[in-house]
Amino acid sequence: MSFRVGSAMVALLVLALPFVSFLLLALVRPLRRSAVAAGTTSIAFMVAAVGAAFWLSWRSVPRALLQSPSTTWTWIPADGGPMATVGVMVDEKSMAMCMLVTFVSLMVQLYSWAYLHDEPRTSLGRYYAYHSLFAFSMLGLVLAPTFIQMFVFWELVGLCSYLLIGYWYDRPSAARAAVKAFWITKLGDLGFVTGIVMLWVAAGTFDFWDLFRLANTGGLPREGMPLIMFLIYLGAVGKSAQFPLHIWLPDAMEGPTPVSALIHAATMVTAGVFLVTRAFPLFLLVPDVLTLIAWVGAFTALLAASMACVENDIKRVLAYSTVSQLGYMMAAAGAESPAAGFNHLLTHGVFKALLFLGAGVVIHVFHTNDIFRMGGLRAQPLIWVPFVLATLALAGVPPLPGFFTKEAILGGVLEAHLTVPFAMLALTAFLTAFYMFRVVFLTFFRPGLGDSHAHHHVPPLMSLVCWTLAAFTLASGVAMARQVLGSGQHGDAPPWLPAFSLALAGAGILLAWLTYQRQALDPARLSAALAPLDWAARRRYGIDAVFLGLYRVALLAFSRLVGWFDRYVVDGILNVLSAWTLRAGDRARRLQSGLPQDYVYGVAFGVLLLFVLAQWRLR
Amino acid sequence: MTLETVGFAGVAVVLLAASLGVVLTPNLFHSVLWLAAALVATGGVFLLLDAPFLFGVQLLLYAGGVVTIVVFAIMLTERLAGRTIRQASRYLVNGAVLSAAVFIGVAGFLVQAPAVTGRPALAGDLTVAVGRALVGPFALVLELLGVLLVIALLGALYFARSEP
Amino acid sequence: MPLGAYLTLAAAVFAIGLFGVLTRRNAVGILLGIELMLNAVNINLVAFARFSGDLGGIIFTLFTIAITVAEVAVGLAIVIVIFRVRRTVEADHLDLLRG
Numbered sequence: 001m002s003f004r005v006g007s008a009m010v011a012l013l014v015l016a017l018p019f020v021s022f023l024l025l026a027l028v029r030p031l032r033r034s035a036v037a038a039g040t041t042s043i044a045f046m047v048a049a050v051g052a053a054f055w056l057s058w059r060s061v062p063r064a065l066l067q068s069p070s071t072t073w074t075w076i077p078a079d080g081g082p083m084a085t086v087g088v089m090v091d092e093k094s095m096a097m098c099m100l101v102t103f104v105s106l107m108v109q110l111y112s113w114a115y116l117h118d119e120p121r122t123s124l125g126r127y128y129a130y131h132s133l134f135a136f137s138m139l140g141l142v143l144a145p146t147f148i149q150m151f152v153f154w155e156l157v158g159l160c161s162y163l164l165i166g167y168w169y170d171r172p173s174a175a176r177a178a179v180k181a182f183w184i185t186k187l188g189d190l191g192f193v194t195g196i197v198m199l200w201v202a203a204g205t206f207d208f209w210d211l212f213r214l215a216n217t218g219g220l221p222r223e224g225m226p227l228i229m230f231l232i233y234l235g236a237v238g239k240s241a242q243f244p245l246h247i248w249l250p251d252a253m254e255g256p257t258p259v260s261a262l263i264h265a266a267t268m269v270t271a272g273v274f275l276v277t278r279a280f281p282l283f284l285l286v287p288d289v290l291t292l293i294a295w296v297g298a299f300t301a302l303l304a305a306s307m308a309c310v311e312n313d314i315k316r317v318l319a320y321s322t323v324s325q326l327g328y329m330m331a332a333a334g335a336e337s338p339a340a341g342f343n344h345l346l347t348h349g350v351f352k353a354l355l356f357l358g359a360g361v362v363i364h365v366f367h368t369n370d371i372f373r374m375g376g377l378r379a380q381p382l383i384w385v386p387f388v389l390a391t392l393a394l395a396g397v398p399p400l401p402g403f404f405t406k407e408a409i410l411g412g413v414l415e416a417h418l419t420v421p422f423a424m425l426a427l428t429a430f431l432t433a434f435y436m437f438r439v440v441f442l443t444f445f446r447p448g449l450g451d452s453h454a455h456h457h458v459p460p461l462m463s464l465v466c467w468t469l470a471a472f473t474l475a476s477g478v479a480m481a482r483q484v485l486g487s488g489q490h491g492d493a494p495p496w497l498p499a500f501s502l503a504l505a506g507a508g509i510l511l512a513w514l515t516y517q518r519q520a521l522d523p524a525r526l527s528a529a530l531a532p533l534d535w536a537a538r539r540r541y542g543i544d545a546v547f548l549g550l551y552r553v554a555l556l557a558f559s560r561l562v563g564w565f566d567r568y569v570v571d572g573i574l575n576v577l578s579a580w581t582l583r584a585g586d587r588a589r590r591l592q593s594g595l596p597q598d599y600v601y602g603v604a605f606g607v608l609l610l611f612v613l614a615q616w617r618l619r
Numbered sequence: 620m621t622l623e624t625v626g627f628a629g630v631a632v633v634l635l636a637a638s639l640g641v642v643l644t645p646n647l648f649h650s651v652l653w654l655a656a657a658l659v660a661t662g663g664v665f666l667l668l669d670a671p672f673l674f675g676v677q678l679l680l681y682a683g684g685v686v687t688i689v690v691f692a693i694m695l696t697e698r699l700a701g702r703t704i705r706q707a708s709r710y711l712v713n714g715a716v717l718s719a720a721v722f723i724g725v726a727g728f729l730v731q732a733p734a735v736t737g738r739p740a741l742a743g744d745l746t747v748a749v750g751r752a753l754v755g756p757f758a759l760v761l762e763l764l765g766v767l768l769v770i771a772l773l774g775a776l777y778f779a780r781s782e783p
Numbered sequence: 784m785p786l787g788a789y790l791t792l793a794a795a796v797f798a799i800g801l802f803g804v805l806t807r808r809n810a811v812g813i814l815l816g817i818e819l820m821l822n823a824v825n826i827n828l829v830a831f832a833r834f835s836g837d838l839g840g841i842i843f844t845l846f847t848i849a850i851t852v853a854e855v856a857v858g859l860a861i862v863i864v865i866f867r868v869r870r871t872v873e874a875d876h877l878d879l880l881r882g
């Protein structure tokens with residue numbers, strides 16, 4: 001990417017448009033109550049936002065290496081310069097993310113209109129309000145010029161995720177999933193905020209550009225940096241579902257499918273990767289942390305891929321796939337090739353969203369998520385072509401974008417001499433192709449249900465969105481292909497790498513075809529061959545159970561202790577004090593006996609006291 | 620032993636005995652009689668202090684008027700009650716202790732004060748001087764006192780009226 | 784006799800009167816105790832007046848006697864009214880101001 005900078009004002013406009021939409025929908029009740037008005041408002045503002053984002057990139061200008069792409073205003077004043085600022089940082093990464101976020105948001109909002117057609121009218125207004133808020137939050141996150149502003153929007157994005165996962169809040173499973181997502185990402189956020197504050201203590205600023213300058217000139221202390229950057233990375237671990245905080249993402253599929261497409265595929269979960277990419281100059285100072293990131297990323301990728309192979313729920317498969325691909329992106333960053341990871345983020349965002357939306361189509365057709373209850377759609381290419389296109393992209397088949405970006409990541413990892421992560425990622429590529437095509441064959445091409453009905457009706461809006469995304473995927477892939485062929489060679493990757501990754505993809509597809517389409521291999525015997533792994537994968541390797549146990553034992557026990565303390569000690573002290581006061585009052589009341597002679601006693605005592613006082617004064 | 624000393628001793632004994640009689644007698648009527656004696660003894664003290672006019676006033680108003688009023692009140696309340704009201708005192712010890720404490724408190728001041736034995740010479744007739752003062756500098760107070768007595772009279776009349 | 788003797792006598796009568804006020808059950812009995820206390824005050828006033836040559840003490844005594852008479856009259860009137868209403872003059876039973 002060339003270094004470019006965009007207009008701050010246009011960036012603010014991009015940020016403001018979905019926010020205005022949210023405000024309108026949140027505050028103007030009649031607007032929200034009418035689903036048509038709500039949807040129209042939100043979609044209209046989103047279209048404008050897409051236009052503004054496009055304008056932002058179109059009108060960006062090249063910037064010099066040392067020119068700051070940030071525009072900031074004072075927020076928290078302090079002596080000797082503001083403590084924190086607000087503003088926008090409009091460099092090439094933010095502009096690309098703006099385009100991705102606005103475009104996919106728009107696609108998803110359009111799709112939702114048809115997908116959630118059966119929803120009650122008032123709920124839909126709430127849905128679109130949340131969508132607008134989310135778009136605003138995510139845009140704020142990518143445009144943030146300081147750690148603290150990013151953190152604020154980070155939390156807002158987490159809130160939107162909670163609201164949207166728990167959209168059907170009367171379903172206990174959805175409510176639980178929303179809380180779980182919130183809790184687990186919060187664990188990561190604890191590290192994030194601690195790291196940010198420690199960084200501020202060490203460096204005196206939250207601003208990215210200032211921090212990068214300090215990093216380059218050696219103005220940051222050596223000793224504390226690994227811990228600080230590790231803590232900041234923890235935020236990414238939570239948000240981007242790296243091991244061991246990946247457990248919330250599969251459960252987050254309780255939300256509506258378009259929501260999963262938007263925030264659990266393309267945008268929110270990529271915030272962690274975006275963070276690492278954004279703060280990369282700081283991570284360069286701590287190569288140990290980068291190595292850790294690479295290892296954890298590769299391991300996450302493999303772990304998630306293994307769990308995806310045994311899943312029956314189509315959305316869960318896609319969720320694990322997302323976790324896996326996020327692992328890829330993190331591994332790229334850890335291998336000091338953040339650009340490769342970022343490119344994968346951008347392309348993956350589009351075709352993963354397409355995969356989810358395509359899954360939504362079949363879910364809509366079959367009224368179930370179970371892939372073993374689907375099939376027989378061979379005769380309706382309108383339904384399966386976009387999905388299969390996206391699957392090929394994910395598996396890494398040229399000329400689709402997944403091939404180029406995945407290969408770039410593998411090349412980067414190899415270049416950094418991280419052989420074990422490379423092996424893990426290679427195995428993951430094979431498994432990715434396998435499980436994705438397993439889904440494809442079972443969902444679409446298996447002779448079965450669909451044949452009995454002549455034609456399944458798919459709402460045209462959903463089809464349109466899917467085909468648009470598919471066209472985009474293809475176009476970007478072709479553009480990448482042309483760029484690669486035009487430049488002759490791609491980077492310093494070994495020449496055998498493209499063939500190798502293609503072979504991996506091909507092997508996976510072949511295995512899936514043989515097992516599920518041809519029925520040449522029995523899937524039961526396959527799982528029997530890998531019995532222990534299969535058993536563990538089906539139980540998600542027990543990681544969920546560990547967290548649940550920790551929660552029950554540690555957290556609830558602690559809560560009970562605190563509760564006991566509050567009830568018996570704090571309340572106890574207050575109750576005792578009040579009881580004593582009342583008792584003292586009762587006793588004091590007896591002074592007022594109503595008998596005059598008792599009052600004379602009082603006067604006499606007073607006189608005696610005066611005598612004593614006077615005697616004392618005389619001395 | 621001067622006359623004054625003997626006189627003082629006698630009057631003091633009578634006064635103290637009568638006071639004790641007032642507060643200790645169970646019968647209320649006897650109590651009033653003891654009070655009369657105490658008031659007369661006080662008049663005697665006034666005489667010893669060269670204030671014969673006050674002696675007269677004391678006998679007239681106090682021993683005469685107040686005692687009469689109190690006797691009337693006792694008769695009325697006793698009559699209405701239909702029985703002799705017995706005086707069973709309450710918390711004798713407490714009262715005794717407190718009274719003794721007050722006495723000791725005052726006496727404590729008295730022993731610390733320098734002794735004053737000499738009386739200044741009398742400047743003419745005290746009674747005439749009192750009379751002159753009453754219509755002179757203290758005239759206003761005298762008038763106010765009259766108003767007070769009228770108010771007291773009215774108050775007493777109001778309280779004593781028959782119920783409507 | 785020195786001034787102190789008269790003052791001590793007055794203090795003793797005052798204390799005895801206070802004892803009467805504190806211990807008597809009958810309302811009239813209490814008033815008698817008050818009479819004694821006022822009497823003691825009068826003795827004090829006259830003694831000071833005589834030993835300092837100031838006429839004011841004597842005048843003051845006249846006034847206190849007059850006021851005392853008025854107070855006794857009104858006080859006894861109140862006692863009689865209370866007796867009419869509540870059929871008792873025992874101080875223990877007059878506790879309407881009880882808190």
